[in-house]
Amino acid sequence: MGSFLLIPLLLIGFVILFSSFFIVKQQTAVIIERFGKFNSVRTSGLQMKIPLVDRIVARVGLKIQQLDVIVETKTLDDVFVKLKISVQYVVLKNKVYEAFYQLEYPHDQITSYVFDVVRAEVPKMKLDDVFVKKDDIAIAVKTELQDAMLDYGYDIIKTLVTDIDPDAQVKEAMNRINASEREKIAAQFEGDAARILIVEKAKAEAESKRLQGQGIADQRREIARGLEESVEVLNKVGINSQEASALIVVTQHYDTLQSIGEATNTNLILLPNSPQAGSDMLNNMVASFTASNMIGESMKTQNKKKDPK
Template structure:
């Protein structure tokens, strides 16, 4: 009988000992109550409590937590928009009592403040400004939450506006506007590129014309120099200038006829092409030169006579 009593006593002692030991995990605080009244806060590690007297009322997570709140509101230009606000918060280790006892549901409390701030700030802005100034909205939410939740042991680490979703019809209209702007910019670039091509082509053509003219001038200068040398050579062998010119003209005439004959597919006809053509051409050129010289001499004499009459007066 005594042996059985000892076994039962040992069993109950073991149960009491086990119930007196508990473990608190890292980044967690345990709230201990004694006879229903707050007694102490235990941090991470192995902890002891009085069995049947003390109890663990709850555990408070000290890690950073995130709460996502979706708020639907209207902008200043009467566009309905949905904003996703991400709130990162943490319970302060020195204010676990306030966080555990003073707020029944802290997530609902945070959500209420987020709704209040967003619906106060966004209606002051046009839709474009909501996208541009989303950081201002996040700062306003963080400031309001820190002021409201600090007394309850909560620290607001950061608030982020993670999504801005306008009404689908408004979003489609914005996409059309952006597409039109991009098409306009593309057209301007294409027009500028076409202008550059036209200017470059015009400059190339002008340079080509200049070089072509320079080439023609050089060609004619060389022809004239060659004719001059030919006449000089013929004069040296006793042929006068007129006979030399006639010989050169006749020679070039027949050289031209020969070159035309070598072209089998040529449709060019040289007029006149009789044997007398070279001589007639030379005679006409000489007559023109003589007439031109005569007119020049007469005009020179006339100008000298007028100058003498003017000097006498």
């Protein structure tokens, strides 16, 4: 009879002994209550409690946690925008009691403070300023949360504005504005390029005309030099300048006729082109030169009579 009672007692004793020990993982705190009253906070390692008297009521994580809060509000220029605020927080190891007993829903508390700060700061800014000053919004949120949550055992590590999402129509309008601005810049570059091409083309044409004119001037200068030499040669054989000039013109006339005759597929007709045209041209030119000389001599004589000095 005694042996039958001993076995259950041994089993009960083993269970009680086994339940006296428990393990706490790294970065975790365990809260122990004794008869419903807070007793102690146990950290990582092998821990011991009084069976049937002490009870584990909670395991509180000491790792950094993140809470994402999406807030919809209105900017100074009446644009509705959604902001995603990421709050990174941690339970302080020396304030596990406050974190567990004083604040039942920490996520709701943090969310309320984020809403309050964002809806107080963003309406002071225009939409463009919200994008530029998002770090200022994050700092304001962290400052407010740090002061409020520290008493409850929570430390705010960092707050980030991870997303700014304006209304769909506003984003479409912003995209159109950006596209128009880029098109404007592209048109300006194209206009500058076209203007540069026009200027360079005009410079090239001007340079071409200058070189062409220089070439014509050089050509005429050489022709004049050649005529001068031809006249000097003819003067040496007893032909005066008037007759020499007329002879050179007639010679060029026949050279022109010869070049036209050698050309094919041409409809050019040089007038006059009769057989006696050369003789008539020579006679007319000599007569013209003679008349011109006579008029020149007559004008010199009259000028001498007017000015006896």
